[in-house]
Amino acid sequence: MDAPPEQLTLDLDGWEGPLDLLLSLARAQKVDLREISILALVEQYLRYVERARVLQLELAADYLVMAAWLAYLKSALLLPRDPQVEPDPEELALRLQLRLERLDAMREAGARLMARDRLGRDVFARGAPEGLRTVRTGPYEANLYDLIAAYGRISARSRPVMHVVQDREVMTLEAAIARVSALVGSAIDWRAIETFLPDMASAGLRRSALASSFLAALELARQGRVELWQEEAFAPLYLRAPAA
Amino acid sequence: MTDPQTLRAVEAVLFAAAEPLTPDSIRAHVGELDVRGALAALVGHYEGRGIRLVERGGRWHFETAPDLAHLLRRDREEVRRLSRAGIETLAIIAYHEPVTRAEIEAIRGVQTAKGTLDVLMEAGWVRPAGRREVPGRPLMFATTPEFLSHFALKSRRDLPGIEDLRAAGLLDPVDLAFEQLAVEKTDEDD
């Protein structure tokens, strides 16, 4: 039996992917899917894709992937069977047939489902039901903890809010510039930036002083009043007075 | 004798209709049939059943039999929890009684829905307690003996005070952590 592929319009939007197209081609053969010749089907698919290419229709990638796979399957089916070759082409063909049968079964099932007496289309529920109501009655429950926690919540909420920002010891940029420029003086040796920091300081103040001193060093370097040297990123930073 | 097919058609149209129908609008669906005859036959058919066909101002509809109306409403016995607004309002009344609705709202910082006080009174925990002798004479609310027994309190003096609440950490919920600083500051100033 020879189903002319010319009957198929080349409407790519009509199919949902290669498997859908294969199933449509198979159905056009009008035989039980279990009896279908996979080889004939493969040839139809390849002819279809070839035609689409001749007409310069853009084919989605998955159609081409399927075409390549089917071309491989076709050659494997036509060549004398080599038992060493895995997977067995007969097996591949059978798997393809099983997939087509399953998709076909679901398509059929979907059509039968849609044809049933559907609520709101073929049969109708009562248009204006009175409705059923469930009225809840019964004792209320709350415990003492809920009660006092609620009061705590309200008290906390209604208490006047005052935000206090604690004083932090900081070194200002101005102070750092004064300190670094004074200390660097006319030193000709490289000195690490840490040696410019005040000794006493708390950890917080040292961090502030380091940040300010670094900015001070950059500023002084820009003004040509200090030279900077660092071997690599994150390496110690050295300062000295510019060579006269 | 009305043809059974007419009866079926009229019955289905009335059942599916979203509103009561006049005989003319029924005819628009079923065609030129004996609609009035069918309506009369259906009224007879549903006599004494759980539903009945009735006419109201020339329009027809099915409704459930009036003596069965109580079945459509089911009372379910269950323990109900107070809403957050409910428990807060109850707490304010318990700590500040007698207190007016305006005072409750001032303390909570939000309006109190009418239903909230109703629920507390329905629960039997709150009662009206006279009127405040100020302009408008607003109603005051107080707790009841049932309130004390439900919460296993001998008297209102058993309610933990502000200092107890603070000690228990109930004055500084997590989302108010910032206020912690303010509270400590205030204590120091004392």
Add this chain to the structure above:
Amino acid sequence: MTDPQTLRAVEAVLFAAAEPLTPDSIRAHVGELDVRGALAALVGHYEGRGIRLVERGGRWHFETAPDLAHLLRRDREEVRRLSRAGIETLAIIAYHEPVTRAEIEAIRGVQTAKGTLDVLMEAGWVRPAGRREVPGRPLMFATTPEFLSHFALKSRRDLPGIEDLRAAGLLDPVDLAFEQLAVEKTDEDD
């Protein structure tokens, strides 16, 4: 023989309900009566009438007789048309449930557009039904009671042709079916 009062009560509750009811929820309204007996009696009573009492997934409701559809369809919104992808996906879920998206795609041979499952869930016919305990824990999908009522199915066993499909192995995954065939082949060869 069901007591006429029970019959009336069950009839009224079902008529008034906005959605299908289980025997248990009917009992919650009418009390400890022979609800199942009444349902059976009512089904018989409405046989051949313009409306009928039907069971859908264990829940009962009245609906109009299907042969009268033509009288009722006018001036009603057309039920939303499902796309072909939607119909196929719904059929696959109904016949295979619970099923993952990957399993749906394996059968259809194409990716499922995001909107396809959304439309089915929005229609109330499909719901997420837990996760498959395999790597990635993919979500599974199944049909809802609304699906059964919409498509006039008493239960999933009523799905058209489901027994034949199952017997033919068409609801088994391809791998399983293939192994099955391979075994039969070996047997024949012996």
